[in-house]
Amino acid sequence: MSRQGTAEKATTTLWRPTGPKELELVRGSGWRAWPARLPQQPFFYPVLNEDYAIRIARDWNVKHDGAGYVTRFAVESAFLARYPVRQAGGETILELWVPAEELEEFNAHLVGPIELVHEFR
Incomplete structure (x- = not known):
């Protein structure tokens, strides 16, 4: 919907599998931002399809964190063009690698809230 003549x-819709700690930080932001990466995390990895996010949350996060979650969020497509799509395995295992130092700018280009769409225990 456009308002007052602005288009x-x-x-682009992206997904992020996450554990309980990161989800709490997202919740604390009012569902509006991803938290800063830890020093040992040089990249933020959103994924391009829901099935891949489900597999990570269900098969990895549950095993390591006791619970896994899948979030969905939208980002301005023009902004995302700076990040090449990376194939991390099979044909549908696609992700973006956002350098940790660019995460604040990435968050500024989110459109709408981050949504929790799946939970696994």
């Missing part, structure tokens, strides 16, 4: 920006 709506095109968005």
